[in-house]
Amino acid sequence: MNDSLHTVSLIKIALYSAFAFVLSVITVVFITPFFPESAHDFLRFLAEVGIVLAVSLFIVRHLNKKDVSLRSIVGDTSVSKKMLLFSSSLTIGKLILYFLFAGLVLRFFITQPEFAADAQSVMEDTSPPEFNRWLIISTVVLAPVIEEFIFRGIILNKWAEKSSNTRALIISSLLFGLLHIGSFIIPQFIGGLLYGIVYIKTKKLIYPILMHVLNNLIPVGIMLIPAPESTEAFSVSQLIAELTPVLNVVSLVFIIALPVFLFIVYRYSRNLNDEVAPFKFNTRKAI
Incomplete structure (x- = not known):
C-alpha cells in the first residue's frame, strides 16, 4: 500500500474529467432532437450520471495503479x-x-x-x-x-x-x-x-x-x-x-x-x- 499521493496525477484527473464533460455535452446535443422535449431533462441527468461514473471509475483505476488505498482517503x-x-x-x-x-x-x-x-x-x-x-x-x-x-x-x-x-x-x-x-x-x-x-x-x-x-x-x-x-x-x-x-x-x-x-x-x-x-x-x- 502506497502511503503517499505524490504519484497521483491531478492533471490526468482534470483532463479526463474535462473530456468526459465535453463528450457528454456533445452526446446530449446530438441525441436530444430525437426525443420529446419532456425527456430532455432526464437525458441531461443521465449525462451527468455518466460523467460521475466515468470520472469515478477513472479515479479508482488511477489510484489502484498507484497502489493508493481508497480507505486511506475516505477513512x-x-x-x-x-x-x-x-x-x-x-x-x-x-x-x-x-x-x-x-x-x-x-x-x-x-x-x-x-x-x-x-x-x-x-x-x-x-x-x-x-x-x-x-x-x-x-x-x-x-x-x-x-x-x-x-x-x-x-x-x-x-x-x-x-x-x-x-x-x-x-x-x-x-x-x-x-x-x-x-x-x-x-x-x-x-x-x-x-x-x-x-x-x-x-x-x-x-x-x-x-x-x-x-x-x-x-x-x-x-x-x-x-x-x-x-x-x-x-x-x-x-x-x-x-x-x-x-x-x-x-x-x-x-x-x-x-x-x-x-x-x-x-x-x-x-x-x-x-x-x-x-x-x-x-x-x-x-x-
Missing part, C-alpha cells in the same frame, strides 16, 4: 451524533449567514433609485419557477460525493504532503470555488474551507460529504416551497416600507452573528497544522 465511515450535529450546525450557520448578508446587501440597494424599477419588473413577472427534479438529484446527491472525494480527498491530501494543512486547505478550497465560478466563487470557497477543516480534524470524508449534501439540500428545499397565493396588490413603495424594518433587523443580526460564527470556527480549527493529514493518518491506522 472510517462511522459517524458520531455529536460530530454530526456540530458539522451540520456549521453548514446551517454558514447558510444563515449567507441569507443575512444578502439581506444586508438588499438593505443598501433598497435605498437606490434603480431598485424601484427592478422591483416593479419582478413583481410583474407572475410566471411560476421551473424545477428540474433530475437536476435536483444530481445537485444534492451526485455532486457532493464526487466533489468531496476529489477536492478534499485527493487535492487537499496531496497538497498537505507538499506543504502544510493550512495551505492545502486554502488551495483546495480556492480550486473548489473556481469550479463554481457561476456562484461568484466566494460562497463555495468558504464552504470548501469548512468542509476541509472538518475533514482534517475528523479524518473522515463522510462528514464533509454530508455537510455538502445539507448545504445543497436546504436551498433546493426552500425553492421547492410553493409561494403563497395572494390577491392583494402591492406597490413598490409599500414593499419598500414593509421590507425596510425587516432588513434593518437582518443587518443587525448579521453584524452580531458573523463574529460569533468566526470565533467558533477559529476555536475548532486551532492548531490545524499540527494535525496529521487524513490520508497519512488513515494509512498508518490501516497498517
